Amino acid sequence: MIPTHEAHNKFIDHLKNQGRSSATVLAYGKDIEQLQDFLGQLNKTKVHEIDTKDLQAFMAKLSKEGYTPKSISRKTNSTKTFFRFLKINDFLADDPALLLEHPKFEMKPPRILTKTEYRALRDAARSDVRMGAIIELLLQTGIRIGELARLQLADVKFGNQKAGELHIPAGESYPERTVPLNKAAETALKQYLEIRPKSSNETLFVTKTGRPLLVRNIRTAIDRYFKLAGIRDAKVNDLRHTFVAHHLMSGTSLVLVSKLAGHKRLATTEKYLNLIQGRLEEPIKLEEL
Numbered sequence: 001m002i003p004t005h006e007a008h009n010k011f012i013d014h015l016k017n018q019g020r021s022s023a024t025v026l027a028y029g030k031d032i033e034q035l036q037d038f039l040g041q042l043n044k045t046k047v048h049e050i051d052t053k054d055l056q057a058f059m060a061k062l063s064k065e066g067y068t069p070k071s072i073s074r075k076t077n078s079t080k081t082f083f084r085f086l087k088i089n090d091f092l093a094d095d096p097a098l099l100l101e102h103p104k105f106e107m108k109p110p111r112i113l114t115k116t117e118y119r120a121l122r123d124a125a126r127s128d129v130r131m132g133a134i135i136e137l138l139l140q141t142g143i144r145i146g147e148l149a150r151l152q153l154a155d156v157k158f159g160n161q162k163a164g165e166l167h168i169p170a171g172e173s174y175p176e177r178t179v180p181l182n183k184a185a186e187t188a189l190k191q192y193l194e195i196r197p198k199s200s201n202e203t204l205f206v207t208k209t210g211r212p213l214l215v216r217n218i219r220t221a222i223d224r225y226f227k228l229a230g231i232r233d234a235k236v237n238d239l240r241h242t243f244v245a246h247h248l249m250s251g252t253s254l255v256l257v258s259k260l261a262g263h264k265r266l267a268t269t270e271k272y273l274n275l276i277q278g279r280l281e282e283p284i285k286l287e288e289l
Helices: 004-017 022-041 052-064 069-088 115-124 129-141 145-150 183-195 215-228 237-249 254-261 266-276
Strands: 164-168 177-181
Touching: 004 022, 004 069, 022 052, 022 069, 052 069, 115 129, 115 215, 129 145, 129 177, 129 183, 129 215, 129 237, 145 215, 164 183, 177 183, 177 254, 237 254, 237 266, 254 266
Parallel strands: none
Antiparallel strands: 164 177
């Protein structure tokens, strides 16, 4: 008859021992903590006291409070994972989340920039050397915005007779990899390095005072250039989607694109095949831009 707060702590320890990323552990932890607070209001402080109706009532409360079906689905997943852990480890005889259903919602497909949008975005940022280099790097390499923010000066290798390359250090949920730099990316990076503020900090992209440029600042700046370019309903991660989709449309092998993008599973890359089927637009020749 384990208390809910103790079960919560054991669950978090279990996730950490599994090697789950800190972001995943934090998200699961907050979801279960929110559930725990709700159950406390029902005076249910031990896990064996909880039934399916309690969990359904929690999800209904979230819906009334304005949570989107997608958010509720994520919390449903956290709840199911939590109680499955308790059942497997014999903290519970029966799993009350087994019959808990996910709300139905439509997943929007990734946004892929058209050739016109692609060029308009690059043109909009052309006078901003630093942001121009950031946008060029995201478009030409498909790296994640978090990966870009963590890049160090030593991660950039310019080519002489051969193409340059970008070293992507390992993250919590992906291995390290090397991504080639085409001419456009190299040119943009060299122009940025010429005006980069002098700093003892080795982070590649820094502020005017030499401090690392944060992800939220990069995201805000790119959103501004989306607006200047007249590109609607686009987000920073869509630059990565564009890289993957147009490489596949150009005939780059699925395995290679998956490796360049740092996808953990080939199935993640395969999902883009349905998006590009039937697209009549000529693919962007990334290496020529």
